[in-house]
Amino acid sequence: MTASTTSIDLLGAEARPFIAGRFVxxxxxxxxxxxxxxxxxxxxxxAAAAADAHVAVSSAAEAFPAWRALSGASRAEFxxxxxxxxxxxxKDLSVLEARDAGKPLAEARIDVxxxxxxxxxxxxxxxxxxxxxxxxxxxxxxxxxxxxxxxxALIVPWxxxxxxxxxxxxxxxxxxxxxxxxxxxxxxLSALVLAGAAAKVGLPAGVLNVVPGPGAEVxxxxxxxxxxxxxxxxxxxxxxxxxxxxxxxAGPKPVTLELGxxxxxxxxxxxxxxxxxxxxxxxxxxxxxxKCAARTRAFVHRSxxxxxxxxxxxxAKSLRVGDPLDHEAQMGPVISDEAADRIVGYVENGLSRGGxxxxxxxxxxxxxxxxxxxxxxxVPLDAPVASEEVFGPVLTVHxxxxxxxxxxxxxxxxxxxxxxxxxxxxxxxxxxxxxxxxGTVSVNTPAVVSVEAPFGGFKLSGFGRDLGRDSLxxxxxxxxxxxxxxxxxxxAYGI
Ligand code: NAD
Numbered sequence: 001m002t003a004s005t006t007s008i009d010l011l012g013a014e015a016r017p018f019i020a021g022r023f024v025x026x027x028x029x030x031x032x033x034x035x036x037x038x039x040x041x042x043x044x045x046x047a048a049a050a051a052d053a054h055v056a057v058s059s060a061a062e063a064f065p066a067w068r069a070l071s072g073a074s075r076a077e078f079x080x081x082x083x084x085x086x087x088x089x090x091k092d093l094s095v096l097e098a099r100d101a102g103k104p105l106a107e108a109r110i111d112v113x114x115x116x117x118x119x120x121x122x123x124x125x126x127x128x129x130x131x132x133x134x135x136x137x138x139x140x141x142x143x144x145x146x147x148x149x150x151x152x153a154l155i156v157p158w159x160x161x162x163x164x165x166x167x168x169x170x171x172x173x174x175x176x177x178x179x180x181x182x183x184x185x186x187x188x189l190s191a192l193v194l195a196g197a198a199a200k201v202g203l204p205a206g207v208l209n210v211v212p213g214p215g216a217e218v219x220x221x222x223x224x225x226x227x228x229x230x231x232x233x234x235x236x237x238x239x240x241x242x243x244x245x246x247x248x249x250a251g252p253k254p255v256t257l258e259l260g261x262x263x264x265x266x267x268x269x270x271x272x273x274x275x276x277x278x279x280x281x282x283x284x285x286x287x288x289x290x291k292c293a294a295r296t297r298a299f300v301h302r303s304x305x306x307x308x309x310x311x312x313x314x315x316a317k318s319l320r321v322g323d324p325l326d327h328e329a330q331m332g333p334v335i336s337d338e339a340a341d342r343i344v345g346y347v348e349n350g351l352s353r354g355g356x357x358x359x360x361x362x363x364x365x366x367x368x369x370x371x372x373x374x375x376x377x378x379v380p381l382d383a384p385v386a387s388e389e390v391f392g393p394v395l396t397v398h399x400x401x402x403x404x405x406x407x408x409x410x411x412x413x414x415x416x417x418x419x420x421x422x423x424x425x426x427x428x429x430x431x432x433x434x435x436x437x438x439g440t441v442s443v444n445t446p447a448v449v450s451v452e453a454p455f456g457g458f459k460l461s462g463f464g465r466d467l468g469r470d471s472l473x474x475x476x477x478x479x480x481x482x483x484x485x486x487x488x489x490x491x492a493y494g495i
Contacts, residue, residue: 006043006044006045006046008043008096008189008192008193008196010089010092010093010096010193010196011085011089011193011196011197011199011200012196012199012200013189013192013193013195013196014192014196015043015044015045015046015188015189015192016045016046016192017046017047017048017052017056017209017210017211017212017213018192018195018196018198018199018208018209018210018211019048019052019055019056019059019209019211020055020056020059020062020063020205020206020209021198021199021203021204021205021206022199022205023192023195024052025046026046026047026048026049026052026211026212026213027048027049027051027052028046028047028048028049028052028212028213028214028217028218029047029214030044030045030046030047031044031045031046031047031185031188031212031213032044032045033045033100033186033187033188033189034186034336035099035100035102035368036101036102036324036332036333036334036335036336036368036369037098037099037102037323037324037325037332037333037368038323038367038368039337039367039368039369040367042099042100042189043189045188045189045192045212047185047188047212047213047214047218048211048212048213048218049213049217049218050217050218050220050221052211052213052218053180053182053211053213053217053218053221053222053225054221054225056180056209056211056222057151057153057180057222057225057227057228058227059205059206059209060150060151060152060178060179060180060206060207060209060227061150061151061178061206061227062206063178063204063205063206063207064148064150064151064177064178064206066204067173067176067177067178067204067207068147068148068176068177070176071127072126072127072128072129072174072176073126073127075123075126075127075173075174075176076123076124076126076127076174077123078173078201078202078203079119079120079122079123079126079170079173079174080119080120080123081201082119082194082197082198082201082203083115083116083117083119083120083123084116084201085196085197085200085201086112086115086116086119086162086193086194086197087113087116089193090109090112090113090116091109093112093162093190093193094108094109094111094112095108095325096189096190096193097111097112097161097162097187097189097190098324098325098332099324099325100161100186100187100188100189100190101158101159101160101161101186101187101335102288102324102332102333102334102335102368102369103287103288103324103332104324104326104329104330104331104332105324105325105327105329106327107286107287107332108324111160111162111163112162112163112190114163114166114451115162115163115165115166115194116166117451118163118166118167118170118451118467119166119169119170121170121451121452122170122171122173122174123170123174125171125174125175125469125472126173126174126175129146129174129175129472129476130146131143131144131145131146131478132144136482139484139485139486140482140483140484140485140486141481141482141483141485142480142481142482142483143480143481143482144478144479144480144481145478145479145481146175146476146477146478146479147176147476147477147478147479148175148176148177148475148476148477149177149229149230149254149475149476149477150177150178150227150228150229150230151177151178151179151180151227151228151229152168152172152177152178152179152180152228152229152230152231152232152475153179153180153182153219153222153223153225153228153230153231153232154168154169154172154179154180154181154182154232155182155215155219155222155223155231155232155233155234155235155243156168156181156182156183156184156191156234157184157234157235157236158183158184158185158186158187158335159287159290159291159292159335160287160291161183161184161187161188161189161190161191162190162191162193162194164234164258164466165181165183165190165191165194166194167234167455167466167467167471168181168232168234168466169181169194169208170471171466171471171472171474171475172232172475173207173208174472175472175475175476177229177230177475178206178207178208179207179208179209180209180210180211180222180228181194181195181208181209181210181211182210182211182212182213182215182218182219182222183210183212184215184235185212185213185214185215186335186336188212191210191212192210192212194208194210195208195209195210215235215239219243220242220243220246223243223246223247223250224246224249224250225250226250228250228253229253229254230253230254230255230256230474230475231243231247231253231254231255231256232255232256232258232464232466232474232475233255233256233257233258234257234258234259234292234466235258235259236259236260236389237259237260237389237460240257240259240462243255243257244257254474255464256456256462256463256464256465256466256474257462257463257464258292258455258456258457258461258462258464258466259292259415259457259460259461259462260292260389260391260415260417260460260461261292261293261294261389261415261416261417261418261457261461262296262297262387262388262389262413262414262415263293263294263295263296263297263415263417263418263419263420263438264295264297264298264299264409264410264413264419264420264436265279265280265283265284265295265297265298265299265419265420265421265422265446266299266406266407266410266419266420266421266422266423266432267280267298267299267300267301267304267308267422268301268403268406268421268422268423268425268428269301269303269304270423270424270425270428271301271304271422271423271424271444272422272424272444273304273307273308273311274311275422275444276308276422276444277308277311277312277315278315279420279422279444279445279446280295280298280312280395280420280422280446281312281315281316281373281395282446283295283420283446283448284296284298284393284394284395285316285319285330285331285373285393285395286446287332288331288332288333288334288371288392288393289334289343289390289391289392289393289394290334290335290339290391290392292417292461293417293418293440293448293449294391295418295419295420295446296389296390296394296395296396297381297386297395297396297398297410298312298395298396298397298398299398299399299400299406299409299410300397300398300399300400301399301400301401301406302399302400302401305397305399308397309358309375309377309397312358312359312375312395312397313358313359313375316358316359316360316372316373316374316375316395317359317360317373319331319373321364321370321372321373323368331373331393332370333368333369333370333371334369334370334371334391334392334393335369336369337369339369339391339392340363340369340370340371340392341363342392343371343390343391343392343393343394344361344362344363344371346384346385346388346390346392346394347360347361347374347376347385347394348361349383349384349385350376350379350383350384350385350386350396351376353379353380353383354378354379354380355376355377355378355379355380355383355385355396356376356377356378357374357375357376358375358376358377358397359372359373359374359375360372360373360374360375360393360394361374361376371392371393371394372393373393374392374393374394374395375395375397376394376395376396376397377396377397379396379398381398381409381412386398387413389415403428403431403432407432407435407436410436411435411436411437413459414459414460415457415459415460415461416437416438416439416457416458416459416460416461417438417439417440417456417457417458417461418438418439418440418441418442418448419436419438419440419441419442420441420442420443420445420446420448421433421436421441421442421443421444422443422444423443423444429443429444437458437459438457438458439454439455439456439457439458439461439465440453440455449467450467450468451467451468452467452468452469453467453468454466454467454468454469454470454471455467455468
């Protein structure tokens with residue numbers, strides 16, 4: 001069933017799949033994109049079906065030889081122009097992303113500018129991908145070259161729809177691959193605007209395709225397609241497992257998995273107290289806790305524990321929760337009513353396990369899907385709210401007495417995405433950073449993502465990296481070439 005075509009009104013984007021350089025009719029069910037801030041329908045999107053995903057991969061495969069043959073500098077030029085298109089409409093695109101994903105406007109704007117910055121950063125790498133010249137004799141030429149893989153399936157979650165798409169599009173295109181982006185069904189719009197930008201800058205047809213649609217059908221079709229050379233997936237652990245088994249069965253083919261987290265913040269007794277409390281809250285309540293790297297468990301030295309709870313509760317209670325388009329709102333909604341109910345269910349279970357709600361714990365009585373910023377004390381560490389990914393604005397706080405125990409408890413999770421340490425002791429900072437199981441450790445700052453640094457997980461948080469130079473490796477294969485330049489090399493064999 002298809003919907004009538006809807007214009008997104010930004011860069012000529014339409015609410016339907018973008019394949020081989022054009023917006024086309026999709027054969028999938030209509031996606032009714034809902035605004036988490038109001039509960040109202042935002043737009044109808046004509047989704048792709050598996051057959052459309054196949055056409056998208058074929059178009060990426062057709063475009064691959066010419067794209068890969070372009071000079072790095074030419075690829076970079078396209079990417080910088082793509083970024084420029086996003087920058088030019090940053091204000092309107094931020095509003096669209098804020099409404100579609102339910103994030104406060106200021107956060108949506110950071111995402112949009114971050115997406116442009118990511119494309120620019122990777123454009124800088126496009127003509128800086130070097131091989132290696134190996135030491136050999138004067139009569140040999142022995143070198144390693146790096147080559148792209150081919151069409152890449154880029155499967156993206158709903159929490160940072162445009163940003164994470166660009167985390168993957170950037171390194172893939174820079175290194176000469178072509179891509180098919182599959183946005184999450186809850187947030188398909190900004191990836192379609194990126195497609196509009198691709199059309200505007202004349203990116204060759206098929207280099208970037210976008211297929212909104214259900215993961216189990218469209219995402220799976222991309223993973224299984226024989227021409228898909230690589231899958232880069234960001235999403236939940238269980239989905240990641242499914243994607244990886246399908247990629248194994250259909251290939252095997254290389255997979256990068258960026259999965260969930262249950263990241264800790266460690267607040268030591270010598271921490272600068274006010275920034276430590278404020279920073280810990282910002283590390284969890286940003287995007288209403290719907291961040292893979294949200295630091296959702298605070299381990300606080302017992303000497304600061306009560307003071308920490310008191311200040312944190314005061315702040316949590318005073319945070320202004322509101323519509324993403326309300327400039328005063330400090331925290332927005334969660335993605336759906338189901339998510340809100342699930343989050344509150346985790347909290348109630350924590351309370352039934354002896355926990356104490358120092359702040360929040362409920363849904364807000366208003367249209368849209370809002371959960372109060374929540375702070376729980378006295379929850380046992382093995383309660384689901386303290387051990388599973390809640391993906392909502394919930395912080396559990398746990399006292400500790402010594403560093404070794406704090407590190408052990410922080411590491412006692414199946415995940416390992418990020419961690420934050422608050423201390424003024426530089427020796428301790430290095431020691432604890434080395435001991436924590438996490439792909440990123442920040443000290444005295446809640447910020448854990450930077451475009452220049454690799455981002456990804458230890459343990460079940462996944463493998464492979466987005467961002468930074470390391471991410472380029474995920475989209476390339478090496479080839480060793482050896483030339484023997486000696487004249488008459490086979491004379492000894494009498495040939
Ligand atoms: P999700 O796993 O439900 O969906 C992610 C994407 O996979 C969506 O596009 C979805 O349509 C698609 N998908 C679903 N089933 C599929 C299947 N069978 N085959 C192929 N594709 C399929 O995740 P979500 O709810 O969109 O995102 C939230 C999750 O993402 C959280 O667990 C969060 O921690 C994680 N996340 C991780 C990172 C990171 O970098 N580690 C970043 C952001 C989000």
